[in-house]
Amino acid sequence: xxxxxxxxxxxxxxxxxxxxxxxxxxxxxxxxxxxxxxxxxxxxxxxxxxxxxxxxxxxxxxxxxxxxxxxxxxxxxxxxxxxxxxxxxxxxxxxxxxxxxxxxxxxxxxxxxxxxxxxxxxxxxxxxxxxxxxxxxxxxxxxxxxxxxxxxxxxxxxxxxxxxxxxxxxxxxxxxxxxxxxxxxxxxxxxxxxxxxxxxxxxxxxxxxxxxxxxxxxxxxxxxxxxxxxxxxxxxxxxxxxxxxxxxxxxxxxxxxxxxxxxxxxxxxxxxxxxxxxxxxxxxxxxxxxxxxxxxxxxxxxxxxxxxxxxxxxxxxxxxxxxxxxxxxxxxxxxxxxxxxxxxxxxxxxxxxxxxxxxxxxxxxxxxxxxxxxxxxxxxxxxxxxxxxxxxxxxxxxxxxxxxxxxxxxxxxxxxxxxxxxxxxxxxxxxxxxxxxxxxxxxxxxxxxxxxxxxxxxxxxxxxxxxxxxxxxxxxxxxxxxxxxxxxxxxxxxxxxxxxxxxxxxxxxxxxxxxxxxxxxxxxxxxxxxxxxxxxxxxxxxxxxxxxxxxxxxxxxxxxxxxxxxxxxxxxxxxxxxxxxxxxxxxxxxxxxxxxxxxxxxxxxxxxxxxxxxxxxxxxxxxxxxxxxxxxxxxxxxxxxxxxxxxxxxxxxxxxxxxxxxxxxxxxxxxxxxxxxxxxxxxxxxxxxxxxxxxxxxxxxxxxxxxxxxxxxxxxxxxxxxxxxxxxxxxxxxxxxxxxxxxxxxxxxxxxxxxxxxx
Amino acid sequence: xxxxxxxxxxxxxxxxxxxxxxxxxxxxxxxxxxxxxxxxxxxxxxxxxxxxxxxxxxxxxxxxxxxxxxxxxxxxxxxxxxxxxx
Numbered sequence: 001x002x003x004x005x006x007x008x009x010x011x012x013x014x015x016x017x018x019x020x021x022x023x024x025x026x027x028x029x030x031x032x033x034x035x036x037x038x039x040x041x042x043x044x045x046x047x048x049x050x051x052x053x054x055x056x057x058x059x060x061x062x063x064x065x066x067x068x069x070x071x072x073x074x075x076x077x078x079x080x081x082x083x084x085x086x087x088x089x090x091x092x093x094x095x096x097x098x099x100x101x102x103x104x105x106x107x108x109x110x111x112x113x114x115x116x117x118x119x120x121x122x123x124x125x126x127x128x129x130x131x132x133x134x135x136x137x138x139x140x141x142x143x144x145x146x147x148x149x150x151x152x153x154x155x156x157x158x159x160x161x162x163x164x165x166x167x168x169x170x171x172x173x174x175x176x177x178x179x180x181x182x183x184x185x186x187x188x189x190x191x192x193x194x195x196x197x198x199x200x201x202x203x204x205x206x207x208x209x210x211x212x213x214x215x216x217x218x219x220x221x222x223x224x225x226x227x228x229x230x231x232x233x234x235x236x237x238x239x240x241x242x243x244x245x246x247x248x249x250x251x252x253x254x255x256x257x258x259x260x261x262x263x264x265x266x267x268x269x270x271x272x273x274x275x276x277x278x279x280x281x282x283x284x285x286x287x288x289x290x291x292x293x294x295x296x297x298x299x300x301x302x303x304x305x306x307x308x309x310x311x312x313x314x315x316x317x318x319x320x321x322x323x324x325x326x327x328x329x330x331x332x333x334x335x336x337x338x339x340x341x342x343x344x345x346x347x348x349x350x351x352x353x354x355x356x357x358x359x360x361x362x363x364x365x366x367x368x369x370x371x372x373x374x375x376x377x378x379x380x381x382x383x384x385x386x387x388x389x390x391x392x393x394x395x396x397x398x399x400x401x402x403x404x405x406x407x408x409x410x411x412x413x414x415x416x417x418x419x420x421x422x423x424x425x426x427x428x429x430x431x432x433x434x435x436x437x438x439x440x441x442x443x444x445x446x447x448x449x450x451x452x453x454x455x456x457x458x459x460x461x462x463x464x465x466x467x468x469x470x471x472x473x474x475x476x477x478x479x480x481x482x483x484x485x486x487x488x489x490x491x492x493x494x495x496x497x498x499x500x501x502x503x504x505x506x507x508x509x510x511x512x513x514x515x516x517x518x519x520x521x522x523x524x525x526x527x528x529x530x531x532x533x534x535x536x537x538x539x540x541x542x543x544x545x546x547x548x549x550x551x552x553x554x555x556x557x558x559x560x561x562x563x564x565x566x567x568x569x570x571x572x573x574x575x576x577x578x579x580x581x582x583x584x585x586x587x588x589x590x591x592x593x594x595x596x597x598x599x600x601x602x603x604x605x606x607x608x609x610x611x612x613x614x615x616x617x618x619x620x621x622x623x624x625x626x627x628x629x630x631x632x633x634x635x636x637x638x639x640x641x642x643x644x645x646x647x648x649x650x651x652x653x654x655x656x657x658x659x660x661x662x663x664x665x666x667x668x669x670x671x672x673x674x675x676x677x678x679x680x681x682x683x684x685x686x687x688x689x690x691x692x693x694x695x696x697x698x699x700x701x702x703x704x705x706x707x708x709x710x711x712x713x714x715x716x717x718x719x720x721x722x723x724x725x726x727x728x729x730x731x732x733x734x735x736x737x738x739x740x741x742x743x744x745x746x747x748x749x750x751x752x753x754x755x756x757x758x759x
Numbered sequence: 760x761x762x763x764x765x766x767x768x769x770x771x772x773x774x775x776x777x778x779x780x781x782x783x784x785x786x787x788x789x790x791x792x793x794x795x796x797x798x799x800x801x802x803x804x805x806x807x808x809x810x811x812x813x814x815x816x817x818x819x820x821x822x823x824x825x826x827x828x829x830x831x832x833x834x835x836x837x838x839x840x841x842x843x844x845x
Contacts, residue, residue, distance in 0.1 A: 084806055164768045179835070181767050340835050344769075417766040417832035456837045458818065483762035523837070605817050705815065 010492035010568040014645045017488040028259045031215030031231030032290045037488035043125040047107030050365040050673030051141035061131040070283035073106045073115045084358040096334035108333035111298030118279040118287045141365040141673040145330045148174040148364040176335030177361040189322025189354030193313025197390045201383040202739040204666030212261025214637040217277035219286040226253045233263040234520020239512045256511040257481040264372030275451035277622035297678035301370025304329040304337045308383040320352045320406045327359040332368035337361045338376030347415040348382035348454040350406045374455045374715035385451035385723025399450040424637025424701035425611035431635040447732025452613045453719025457712035458523035459604030463515040464533035469594040472583025476507040479518025485646030489571045493531045524712020531599030540598030548592045548741025553577040606705025614635030614720035625748030635697035639711030648696035651717045658721025660686045703738035763830040782838040787821040809834040
């Protein structure tokens with residue numbers, strides 16, 4: 001069989017998204033939109049204390065309240081053994097997961113779930129929560145990462161001994177792990193340096209800030225069969241977690257992912273889902289649970305705040321010769337911060353012979369962190385990019401030139417070990433330098449900054465199916481929730497592979513009973529891996545159609561080819577038969593062997609890293625300290641943009657989230673260990689009126705390991721903004737800001753403390 | 760023989776040995792040989808590590824071939840990586 005894939009050429013165009021009409025007309029069903037007859041409302045009782053031993057929980061008064069159908073506590077979840085598993089976007093330990101969804105021995109942060117009820121109404125459920133008697137022994141708490149590392153800090157877990165140090169400590173502490181990577185000889189590298197810059201930085205924990213709160217609806221039948229509808233980045237992962245936590249066979253749990261109102265890594269773990277199932281199992285009725293915004297902030301994962309020390313050395317010609325960093329990341333109440341990728345990414349954009357990065361994973365009395373876009377990388381790369389900017393100034397070079405001089409490229413040995421294949425950092429730097437933006441003059445109190453960023457990208461287990469319907473249209477089913485335009489991107493690939501119109505492919509996201517295990521949407525993998533699975537499924541269809549054509553035409557395999565949506569006769573049979581379209585085969589499918597379809601089941605390998613460079617102009621108001629972003633340009637390597645508008649959307653979204661991280665967002669805790677800004681009024685995220693149009697430059701250095709050259713694009717764009725904005729702030733004010741966020745009070749304070757004569 | 764480099768904390772489990780030359784022709788053989796030489800590595804290999812073969816990172820790919828002259832790095836799992844099977 002000869003085969004070509006020259007279909008309509010949809011890949012690379014800006015098709016209309018198949019889910020668009022439902023989204024703009026309000027038909028799309030998000031997590032809280034699902035309801036079932038007879039459903040109960042579930043609510044969670046949460047700890048008011050940041051750190052307290054739970055002496056007893058008496059639910060009898062709540063259970064006696066009319067309308068209350070079930071109450072659950074720690075006693076409804078079997079304890080789990082200590083076992084690390086790769087789940088979601090970070091490693092986790094089920095011993096911790098079961099304690100995070102429902103506190104056991106101790107409440108470890110304000111908002112930690114202690115009990116939950118299911119009742120006939122929200123009002124009854126709320127009253128019931130007030131009738132649950134919990135006796136606490138309040139314990140000293142610790143919030144800050146550096147304070148948590150002190151020997152006299154309150155210890156959260158008596159069984160937590162620092163891993164990664166020899167000999168093993170003889171006392172438990174809040175330092176869960178020490179990690180390190182080394183390349184070359186960093187001390188010898190510094191000895192060669194003409195310029196050395198060393199700085200300490202601090203970043204605040206920030207929330208992923210998805211607009212849609214966590215929501216779940218569970219229905220458990222008398223035979224234990226469980227259905228769950230929820231908003232998640234990975235319904236197969238939810239199924240696995242819930243089955244494990246509740247002792248269910250995976251085959252008995254069916255999870256359907258709703259449309260999702262943002263996740264950004266924060267919806268890769270479970271919070272309400274196992275509680276809703278446990279309540280439904282107990283009440284024998286469906287149970288619906290939706291978090292309030294306050295609960296989202298207090299009880300679902302932000303990403304780490306951190307303290308980072310960076311020391312870099314360069315020759316007078318601008319060549320980086322040594323890089324050192326020490327990272328201390330908050331993990332929240334349970335170990336598992338993204339410090340490992342932070343360590344690996346810190347110097348990844350650069351070609352440096354001598355690198356040493358040390359990281360610490362530290363627990364404190366905050367909600368357990370969850371993944372957030374390029375987990376760990378924005379923090380460490382912010383610090384490095386700030387120091388790179390200082391080195392450029394010391395050497396009298398502009399930031400782009402210095403980065404170009406040291407940029408990693410194909411063949412560069414990455415700081416974390418292996419050599420890079422084709423990557424596009426140099427192309428992004430060149431693109432930035434050619435922009436009109438780069439060459440536009442600035443006024444007083446305005447500043448310009450540049451920074452680059454790196455993320456690995458991943459593949460992983462992925463299933464997708466294509467089914468040819470009776471009329472020749474095609475149903476596409478994917479196993480990863482569509483967050484950034486996946487359905488459109490996969491449909492374009494399917495249309496091109498099969499040579500049929502884009503609007504003849506209808507995509508859906510299948511539930512966990514419809515496809516094989518599929519890893520979640522995250523790590524920048526869904527378009528990369530999903531399109532590879534679709535290519536596999538389409539090729540199965542083409543092979544099958546060619547085989548049927550051979551039988552119909554009495555042809556040999558080399559006498560047929562698939563091209564432009566048709567099987568065509570070749571050679572001796574060319575005159576005897578007419579080309580047949582997919583629709584032609586669909587009409588006679590029953591007579592020629594039955595339904596036609598393909599099923600891609602792969603563990604996608606070959607993800608290519610994506611690197612990007614951001615350029616920002618801003619203006620500082622010296623009277624208020626307020627910073628206004630004036631202009632912003634993103635250049636990033638997408639490998640090949642399946643759908644350029646969605647790629648640009650990822651660039652823009654990542655940049656805006658990075659702007660919020662840099663300028664305003666932070667968790668504010670009182671001395672009592674309680675979060676003081678658990679709402680969007682006080683937790684200040686950028687809104688549309690805060691940012692200009694983000695200009696996006698899509699650089700395409702093809703990934704040779706993907707049939708279309710695709711790289712993941714969703715993670716990298718949140719990495720450079722922190723450094724780019726800090727560098728622009730220095731350019732505008734002459735002050736090197738080393739602590740995020742650069743919020744108006746902090747900026748104003750810095751301006752006032754600066755030596756006289758500048759402000 | 761492939762040159763195998765252990766990145767990060769993995770070398771702590773081998774008494775400081777960070778580089779080895781092994782005759783493995785696949786990731787599966789690589790893990791077997793490493794576990795035989797350094798039993799302390801075995802649980803970590805089972806838990807999941809990323810393997811970079813000549814610059815290309817593979818996760819959960821036991822049958823991936825390794826050429827005699829390959830350069831292989833064992834890395835901590837990349838975030839979001841691994842199959843996520845539980």
